[in-house]
Amino acid sequence: MDQVLFVAAEASSVTYAQRILETWKKQGRKIHAFGVGSQSMEDLGFERLGKSEEMAVVGAVEIINHFSHLKAVFNSLVEEAEKRRPKVAIVMDYPEFNLMLSKKLHALGIPVVYYISPHVWAWRKGRVKTIKKYCKEVFVLFPFEVPFYQEHGVPCEFVGHPLLDEIDDRLTDDKEYFKTHRNQCGIRDDEIVLGLMPGSRHGELRMHFQIQLDAARILARKYPTLKVLILTAPTFSKEQMQDYLEDFRLPYILMKDEPFRMIHLVDMMLVASGTATLQVGLMKKPMVIMYRMKWLTGIMAKMLVRGTKYFGLVNLILGREAVPERFQSEVTPEKIAALLERYIVEPEYKASVINDLAQIRSYLGDKGATQRVVNALDKYIKA
Known part of the structure; x- marks a missing residue:
C-alpha cells in the first residue's frame, strides 16, 4: 500500500x-x-x-x-x-x-x-x-x-x-431560504444577528473572545433586537466555548455546524483574521476583522510584515480595505462596536461592502x- x-x-x-x-x-x-x-x-x-x-x-x-x-x-x-x-x-x-x-x-x-x-x-x-x-x-x-x-x-x-466546493449555492442567493433557515434556528425576522468568530486556536480564543463579547454588549445597549450567534470552530467543542459565557446575559445561540451554514444566518460578522474572513467574504456578509497577539508577538509580527498594507485576507485579495481591519491596540470593544454599528445605521455603506465582497469569487x-x-x-x- x-x-x-x-x-x-x-x-x-x-x-x-x-x-x-x-x-x-x-x-x-x-x-x-x-x-x-x-x-x-x-x-x-x-x-x-x-x-x-x-x-x-x-x-x-x-x-x-x-x-x-x-x-x-x-x-x-x-x-x-x-x-x-x-x-x-x-x-x-x-x-x-x-x-x-x-x-x-x-x-x-x-x-x-x-x-x-x-x-x-x-x-x-x-x-x-x-x-x-x-x-x-x-x-x-x-x-x-x-x-x-x-x-x-x-x-x-x-x-x-477548495472553499468553493464547500458552498451550497442556496446559501448565497436564496432569500426565502435565508428567512426559513433563520426561523428554524430560533431567529425572529426583526432580530439583528451579529456573528462572532474568535478564531480556531486556543491563543486566539483567549485573546479575542472576551473582546468580541464586550463589543456585542455595547451594541445591545443601543439595539435591543440584537442577537449574538457564536460560531464554534472545528478545533473546539461547544463546552469549551461555554466556559467563556457564564456571565454573558445577551440572547445568544452557540452553534457548531458546517461553517458556511453558520455564516449564512448572520447579518454581520466580527471575525478573527484568517481563512474565516474568506469564508465570510464568499458569503457576502459585512464584517469587521480583528487580531490581537501578546505584546512581544505583536512587535515581532510588525517587524516581519513588510510591503503590505493589510492583514485581512479579503482585503489582501481585493487590494484595498474593503472591510475594516484592526490590530493590537486598535482592538477595543468600543472601537469594534462603532465599526459594526455602521452596518446597522448606514445601509448604503453596508450595500457597498456587500458589493465589494461579491467580487472575491472571481479571484478563486x-x-x-x-x-x-x-x-x-x-x-x-x-x-
Whole structure:
C-alpha cells in the first residue's frame, strides 16, 4: 500500500486534507495516509502522529510554551518518514513547522508538495527561497500567486480554492431560504444577528473572545433586537466555548455546524483574521476583522510584515480595505462596536461592502479544486 504523509495542523487545512482522503476513499485507492490531522481524518483511516487540535498555536510565546510537544511530533514525523519512505509529503500552511520539516524530508529524498502555501506574496517574501529549495511543487489557490512563484523559479500549479466546493449555492442567493433557515434556528425576522468568530486556536480564543463579547454588549445597549450567534470552530467543542459565557446575559445561540451554514444566518460578522474572513467574504456578509497577539508577538509580527498594507485576507485579495481591519491596540470593544454599528445605521455603506465582497469569487477560479489536487498528486503516488 502506498504511503503518503500529511501535515494539516490548521482548522482550514484539516478540511482540505479530509476532502482529499474522502476522494481517495470514493475512488477505492489503496493509500495509507499518516501524519498530523484531525479526529475526522482519523475516522477515515488516517494515522495520527500529531493531533491538529493540539498543534494549532500562534505566536512566539505560544510556540515556546508548546515547544516540547511540537518538537516531539516533528521528530516522530521525520523518524516515520525515514522508515516508511512515503511517495509524497503534502504540507499545508503552518509555515514555520512545515518549512523545517520540508528541509528534513528533502534530505531524505522524499518529495514535498506545499498545498495551502504561506502567503509569501503578501509578507515575509524571503520564505519563497526556502520553498524553492526544499519543495518539488506548490499548489496555489489564487491565480495571482502563479506569476509570483514563476518569477522566483518555483514550480507551481493553480488548482483553485477548495472553499468553493464547500458552498451550497442556496446559501448565497436564496432569500426565502435565508428567512426559513433563520426561523428554524430560533431567529425572529426583526432580530439583528451579529456573528462572532474568535478564531480556531486556543491563543486566539483567549485573546479575542472576551473582546468580541464586550463589543456585542455595547451594541445591545443601543439595539435591543440584537442577537449574538457564536460560531464554534472545528478545533473546539461547544463546552469549551461555554466556559467563556457564564456571565454573558445577551440572547445568544452557540452553534457548531458546517461553517458556511453558520455564516449564512448572520447579518454581520466580527471575525478573527484568517481563512474565516474568506469564508465570510464568499458569503457576502459585512464584517469587521480583528487580531490581537501578546505584546512581544505583536512587535515581532510588525517587524516581519513588510510591503503590505493589510492583514485581512479579503482585503489582501481585493487590494484595498474593503472591510475594516484592526490590530493590537486598535482592538477595543468600543472601537469594534462603532465599526459594526455602521452596518446597522448606514445601509448604503453596508450595500457597498456587500458589493465589494461579491467580487472575491472571481479571484478563486472554478469549483473542483480537490479533484485537481488529487490528479496532480498522481504523478508522485503512481511513480
